[in-house]
Amino acid sequence: xxxxxxxxxxxxxxxxxxxxxxxxxxxxxxxxxxxxxxxxxxxxxxxxxxxxxxxxxxxxxxxxxxxxxxxxxxxxxxxxxxxxxxxxxxxxxxxxxxxxxxxxxxxxxxxxxxxxxxxxxxxxxxxxxxxxxxxxxxxxxxxxxxxxxxxxxxxxxxxxxxxxxxxxxxxxxxxxxxxxxxxxxxxxxxxxxxxxxxxxxxxxxxxxxxxxxxxxxxxxxxxxxxxxxxxxxxxxxxxxxxxxxxxxxxxxxxxxxxxxxxxxxxxxxxxxxxxxxxxxxxxxxxxxxxxxxxxxxxxxxxxxxxxxxxxxxxxxxxxxxxxxxxxxxxxxxxxxxxxxxxxxxxxxxxxxxxxxxxxxxxxxxxxxxxxxxxxxxxxxxxxxxxxxxxxxxxxxxxxxxxxxxxxxxxxxxxxxxxxxxxxxxxxxxxxxxxxxxxxxxxxxxxxxxxxxxxxxxxxxxxxxxxxxxxxxxxxxxxxxxxxxxxxxxxxxxxxxxxxxxxxxxxxxxxxxxxxxxxxxxxxxxxxxxxxxxxxxxxxxxxxxxxxxxxxxxxxxxxxxxxxxxxxxxxxxxxxxxxxxxxxxxxxxxxxxxxxxxxxxxxxxxxxxxxxxxxxxxxxxxxxxxxxxxxx
Amino acid sequence: xxxxxxxxxxxxxxxxxxxxxxxxxxxxxxxxxxxxxxxxxxxxxxxxxxxxxxxxxxxxxxxxxxxxxxxxxxxxxxxxxxxxxxxxxxxxxxxxxxxxxxxxxxxxxxxxxxxxxxxxxxxxxxxxxxxxxxxxxxxxxxxxxxxxxxxxxxxxxxxxxxxxxxxxxxxxxxxxxxxxxxxxxxxxxxxxxxxxxxxxxxxxxxxxxxxxxxxxxxxxxxxxxxxxxxxxxxxxxxxxxxxxxxxxxxxxxxxxxxxxxxxxxxxxxxxxxxxxxxxxxxxxxxxxxxxxxxxxxxxxxxxx
Numbered sequence: 001x002x003x004x005x006x007x008x009x010x011x012x013x014x015x016x017x018x019x020x021x022x023x024x025x026x027x028x029x030x031x032x033x034x035x036x037x038x039x040x041x042x043x044x045x046x047x048x049x050x051x052x053x054x055x056x057x058x059x060x061x062x063x064x065x066x067x068x069x070x071x072x073x074x075x076x077x078x079x080x081x082x083x084x085x086x087x088x089x090x091x092x093x094x095x096x097x098x099x100x101x102x103x104x105x106x107x108x109x110x111x112x113x114x115x116x117x118x119x120x121x122x123x124x125x126x127x128x129x130x131x132x133x134x135x136x137x138x139x140x141x142x143x144x145x146x147x148x149x150x151x152x153x154x155x156x157x158x159x160x161x162x163x164x165x166x167x168x169x170x171x172x173x174x175x176x177x178x179x180x181x182x183x184x185x186x187x188x189x190x191x192x193x194x195x196x197x198x199x200x201x202x203x204x205x206x207x208x209x210x211x212x213x214x215x216x217x218x219x220x221x222x223x224x225x226x227x228x229x230x231x232x233x234x235x236x237x238x239x240x241x242x243x244x245x246x247x248x249x250x251x252x253x254x255x256x257x258x259x260x261x262x263x264x265x266x267x268x269x270x271x272x273x274x275x276x277x278x279x280x281x282x283x284x285x286x287x288x289x290x291x292x293x294x295x296x297x298x299x300x301x302x303x304x305x306x307x308x309x310x311x312x313x314x315x316x317x318x319x320x321x322x323x324x325x326x327x328x329x330x331x332x333x334x335x336x337x338x339x340x341x342x343x344x345x346x347x348x349x350x351x352x353x354x355x356x357x358x359x360x361x362x363x364x365x366x367x368x369x370x371x372x373x374x375x376x377x378x379x380x381x382x383x384x385x386x387x388x389x390x391x392x393x394x395x396x397x398x399x400x401x402x403x404x405x406x407x408x409x410x411x412x413x414x415x416x417x418x419x420x421x422x423x424x425x426x427x428x429x430x431x432x433x434x435x436x437x438x439x440x441x442x443x444x445x446x447x448x449x450x451x452x453x454x455x456x457x458x459x460x461x462x463x464x465x466x467x468x469x470x471x472x473x474x475x476x477x478x479x480x481x482x483x484x485x486x487x488x489x490x491x492x493x494x495x496x497x498x499x500x501x502x503x504x505x506x507x508x509x510x511x512x513x514x515x516x517x518x519x520x521x522x523x524x525x526x527x528x529x530x531x532x533x534x535x536x537x538x539x540x541x542x543x544x545x546x547x548x549x550x551x552x553x554x555x556x557x558x559x560x561x562x563x564x565x566x567x568x569x570x571x572x573x574x575x576x577x578x579x580x581x582x583x584x585x586x587x588x589x590x591x592x593x594x595x596x597x598x599x600x601x602x603x604x605x606x607x608x609x610x611x612x613x614x615x616x617x618x619x620x621x622x623x624x625x626x627x628x629x630x631x
Numbered sequence: 632x633x634x635x636x637x638x639x640x641x642x643x644x645x646x647x648x649x650x651x652x653x654x655x656x657x658x659x660x661x662x663x664x665x666x667x668x669x670x671x672x673x674x675x676x677x678x679x680x681x682x683x684x685x686x687x688x689x690x691x692x693x694x695x696x697x698x699x700x701x702x703x704x705x706x707x708x709x710x711x712x713x714x715x716x717x718x719x720x721x722x723x724x725x726x727x728x729x730x731x732x733x734x735x736x737x738x739x740x741x742x743x744x745x746x747x748x749x750x751x752x753x754x755x756x757x758x759x760x761x762x763x764x765x766x767x768x769x770x771x772x773x774x775x776x777x778x779x780x781x782x783x784x785x786x787x788x789x790x791x792x793x794x795x796x797x798x799x800x801x802x803x804x805x806x807x808x809x810x811x812x813x814x815x816x817x818x819x820x821x822x823x824x825x826x827x828x829x830x831x832x833x834x835x836x837x838x839x840x841x842x843x844x845x846x847x848x849x850x851x852x853x854x855x856x857x858x859x860x861x862x863x864x865x866x867x868x869x870x871x872x873x874x875x876x877x878x879x880x881x882x883x884x885x886x887x888x889x890x891x892x893x894x895x896x897x898x899x900x901x902x903x904x905x906x907x908x909x910x911x912x913x914x915x916x917x918x919x920x921x922x923x924x925x926x927x928x929x930x931x932x933x934x935x
Contacts (some may be wrong), residue, residue: 375830399832412830420823424845430824433841435829483827 031388043245044093044131044213045069047105051088062088062101062270068262070245072212075236075279077248077260079292081502082473085269090217090249092116094133095123112214128158132211136218138202142190148201149174149186155208173204178234195363196227207242214239217249224362229573232258235489246341251502253296254575257281263288281577287311295503296577297510297532299559304514304536307507318513321539325352327390328490328523329374329410334383335428336366336373343369345547346383351491354521356513358528358538358555360570365525366547367521371493374525375400375412387490406436409486415496417476421468426466427479428454428471434486450486457482458512481512493525498533510537531574535559540623542565553624564626646774663925670921676914680907684730693721695881696726704897716890716900722878725858726903727793728881730911736793737863740800742860745855747801748808753847755809755837756816758827763813770806778803779868786874796875800862808854849926856919861913869906883908 037143051063064468070076080086091097094106095115108115118126135141143151152170161169174182177200177446190198192249199219206214206554216235220228236259239246247550250256256263256277263280265273265288273286284290290311299307303318329351336344344366351357359367372378374385385395411434412422421430431450435441441449453460457478468476477497483491494513498506516522528534534541534555541558543551551564558567618626664670683690693711699719707714713722755766773781785799819825820843828838844851870876870884878885881903892899 159888376832377830400834402832404832407832412827414823414827416823420827422824422842422846424848425841427704430827433828434831437833480823487831 001548004333036281039525041513042069042073042109043111044247045109046089046093046106047109048110049092050103050105051092051101052104053098053101055100055521059104061104062269063092063266065106066264066266067106068246068264069273070213072245072260073238073240073243074261075246075248075259076262076264076318077250077256078266078344079250079256080520081251081292081504083268084250084266086251086266087217088269088386089266090133090215090247092214092507093213093247094127100119110352125289129209130211131213131215132206132209133215133217134199134202134206134219138198139190139195140201141196141205144190147187147189148193152186152201152205152208152292155205158159170208172277173208174201175246176207176238177201177204178230179204193300194227195223196231197396199223199227199231199571200234203231203238205329207238210242212245213247214244215247216248218251219248220255221250221252221282224571225531226362228374228487229575235259252575253503255576257577258575259351265292272280292503292578295507297507297530297536298573298576299532299535299571302556304510305507306511307504309443316514318336318353319514321352321355327351327353328355328388329525330384331370331374332386334370334373334385335381336369336378337381340367342547344373344380347544347547348506348547349542349549349552351523353405353490353523354517355540356517356524356526356538358526358534358541359544360528360531360534360541361544362570364527364546365544367544368495369547370544371412371495371525374491375410376407377398377412404438408434408440409489410491411484411487411489411491413481413484413492413494413497415499417473417480417500420480421443421476423468425467426465427468427471428461429463429484430479431486438487440486440488450482453482453486454479456485456516458508472505473501474509477501477505478512481509481516485516487520491523491525493527495527496529497526499528499530506533513537531559532576543628548627550626550627553620554622557622557624562620562626632905635917640805645815646905650875662926664918664921667924669917670924673914673917673919673921676910677918679729680911681734682766682916682932683727684734687724687727687731690727691724693724695720695725696814696879702891706897707899711904713899714897716886716897717893722886722897722900722903725881725886726883726907728878729886729904729907732793732876732880733884733908733911734861734884735869736796736875736911738791738858738864740797740804740866741855741859741862743797743801744804745808745851745858746855748805749812749851750839751805752809752812753816753843754835756820757839757843759820766809767813773802773806777908778865782865782869783872783874786869791874791877793871796866796869797821799845800865803865804862811854812847812851815847819846828897851925853923855921856915859917860915 008580046069047067049063049066052061057095060432066085066089068076078086078089088098088101091116092103093110095108095118097103103116109124110306113122115123115126129335142148146154149167149170149617149619152173156166156169171182171186174185179185179197179200185193185197185201190201193201203219214235219235220231223231228462232255235246238244246259246473248256248259260277262271263275263277264271265280265286267288273280273284273289275285280289281293283467284293287310291307294305294307294313301315304316306314306316308314312607327350331347331349334344335342335348336449347366347370349357359370361367369378373380376395376397379398380396383396387393387395389404393409395402395406395410399407422425428447428450432446432454435449435453436443436446451464454461454464459475459478459482463471463475464479468479471479481492481497484494497513498509503511510533513524513526517524524537526534526538537554540549542549543554543558543564545566550556551567559571561568563571616628618628620626635743639860652690664674671903687695697720699715702711702715703717703719705711705715711721711723713726716725755763781803782796782799784804786795789795789799825838825842866875867884868902870882871888873888876885878889886904887901890897894901905929
């Protein structure tokens with residue numbers, strides 16, 4: 001009882017303190033400064049900050065003259081693409097610089113103290129009490145060999161609490177971040193938790209010391225949309241409740257629109273625009289911000305968006321798939337097992353020539369397993385998988401047992417451009433090898449053929465002499481696509497190929513895929529958890545949950561509804577960087593409360609109840625069908 | 632893994648720009664090693680030993696095997712810098728020649744052990760599943776037998792020729808190499824470029840050579856250098872016990888065994904081969920550590 005009440009009281013004090021009230025009970029280092037100073041100071045303030053590192057005998061600036069401040073209870077977002085210096089700034093707030101970097105001008109003040117003038121001990125104290133950080137991959141931030149409850153108690157050592165109080169407080173924190181059954185969760189090890197749960201524990205740890213400044217570095221990038229929405233809600237609620245000054249670093253403008261009061265846009269180390277969130281999203285002043293905003297795919301787009309140099313946005317026409325297009329791949333009641341658990345549980349799907357079929361769903365829904373199974377990396381336990389109907393190959397055999405002609409017809413492209421190419425070989429080798437391996441080019445002309453394929457993916461063939469680490473993420477991804485194309489496939493399985501890319505690069509890679517599809521009549525299995533991207537590129541969507549397809553249909557139909565309640569939930573979790581005006585009372589960035597079902601969902605649920613048993617399909621016409629139940 | 636890394640097992644075709652890169656990384660590695668004093672000392676020690684072994688006949692006027700009963704058991708003098716042994720042979724000449732046996736047999740045995748271990752370790756990591764389980768259990772069994780005991784059994788049964796010793800050392804040390812290489816290969820096997828090769832339906836061996844080996848070359852090289860020092864010690868121990876080199880072959884282990892009874896009379900006859908052996912092992916160890924540091928290979932982590 002007391003354990004549950006206590007943190008609320010303290011949280012109340014914290015809010016008062018953060019908002020400028022007196023801070024009784026605070027015995028930490030800031031108390032000596034006296035009430036007067038304490039009341040007026042800004043929790044986090046960056047002034048004219050420049051950071052550089054030395055390489056090859058000259059200074060390379062990673063951040064130039066960055067200034068901003070965050071008030072208590074406010075959220076400031078630092079936005080930028082990779083290499084913009086946003087993470088450098090986030091690190092600087094905690095007094096951390098990457099090895100070899102140094103401050104060339106300016107200062108960082110947290111809780112009234114200049115971070116970079118502090119000695120090791122004071123810096124440690126500052127990090128223990130006043131500022132906390134939650135990183136992108138919480139799994140890495142937790143000690144794998146320690147129960148999460150114990151780790152939390154350790155984080156609480158910064159406060160003068162008895163052992164029993166610490167235990168109670170740790171439990172209260174786990175409850176506060178919305179973890180069910182905090183006692184059980186506290187006894188688990190990090191690997192026994194899901195990604196979302198790990199992120200929650202990391203947030204609880206960050207809050208343990210009751211910091212005044214919270215730095216979030218891409219806190220939800222590694223999570224799927226539904227979990228992302230929940231975590232963001234949690235953080236927003238907590239920072240309002242505790243009066244935290246929050247600095248959010250993100251490349252995702254949807255997340256920023258949802259969370260931020262102020263936005264700082266960075267590019268190549270410089271701040272190009274800083275404005276209140278509503279203002280920035282409604283009318284961006286800097287052309288770069290405009291282009292960035294325009295590049296973000298929207299759920300409302302009927303096709304792929306193309307952005308001009310000046311930030312104008314046009315939506316590409318979708319090339320319709322002919323009615324009589326033959327099936328390239330047909331799946332019938334496919335089951336894929338891992339041990340005794342069914343990762344894919346009775347999936348029947350068809351993929352037509354020249355069609356993009358999107359597989360969407362949360363992590364663990366079986367969409368990647370299904371795709372890998374098609375690519376021959378895991379044989380299905382039962383069911384039929386055919387290429388080109390009856391006359392050609394059986395896809396239920398593993399890659400090695402498929403005839404060469406079948407093997408090269410279905411190829412994979414990967415999510416992570418960092419690991420998709422062999423770091424010890426020049427990029428062209430990745431394309432040359434399949435050409436030679438599939439017998440499409442002799443040893444002598446494989447190299448020139450590889451150059452041609454690389455040109456097809458709109459990349460300068462000269463770049464392919466480089467090693468992967470000398471290429472940018474987008475360039476590596478193009479090589480990855482070229483590798484998939486080298487075999488002359490009919491089907492490319494693209495597993496989250498654009499997820500790890502910056503929005504502008506993402507747009508160009510998507511346009512490339514779309515071009516390839518129309519030019520070569522390629523069929524794509526496009527796996528993604530980003531519904532806005534799916535809306536732009538896919539012809540048909542299959543929504544997967546727990547290894548089953550719960551809804552399937554043409555993209556228009558799926559995005560207009562009525563839907564399976566699960567699809568609804570996915571759609572509601574999508575965050576869009578929408579101007580404030582267009583959203584009405586909800587403000588910029590919408591993630592509707594996933595707890596309340598929309599009228600459409602209620603309808604489908606009702607209709608389904610009338611029609612039949614659990615698992616039965618409700619046919620809505622035009623190939624759009626919904627499975628009953630499965631919620 | 633650091634970027635400065637050579638690519639000795641690369642089988643890539645004649646691609647432009649490659650040789651330059653390889654030379655560049657070799658130079659970077661050398662520079663990085665020479666920056667550390669212990670590593671430099673290690674490299675110098677090993678280089679001196681190799682040179683002496685190669686040039687031994689030119690460095691001394693005495694034959695290492697010819698008996699001279701008239702000048703037996705002499706102390707150090709201007710004629711015999713390290714004295715002579717019970718059969719009147721010049722100790723220095725025998726020490727200088729003694730490296731030949733130790734170095735060649737050790738090198739061959741280490742090369743075989745590392746090659747076999749790398750092959751099996753990579754295959755286990757790539758294939759996984761039942762093969763991996765089986766290999767690891769067999770290895771556990773082999774690792775439970777003390778190396779010197781296993782060697783003695785093999786040598787007693789098959790005789791003590793250099794070929795038998797190479798074979799025996801390979802069998803004894805390959806399992807330890809397998810463990811290290813398997814751990815490293817496990818880190819590479821799930822990466823997307825390996826998956827891409829699997830999806831093409833490539834066989835395990837080409838995947839191993841093309842995709843996995845170039846990325847664990849650093850681990851294999853360090854393992855080679857480290858393993859070599861163990862093998863040198865083991866082979867000398869065998870000779871000492873009378874199962875290695877046959878008399879009158881000049882060999883350090885054998886020399887120590889032959890002369891230990893005369894230790895009080897001519898201490899240098901046993902001390903000189905001990906010093907030679909110790910410096911070689913020390914040099915190999917220091918070089919391996921330097922190499923590991925230059926390439927950022929975490930030996931503690933890899934061994935787990």
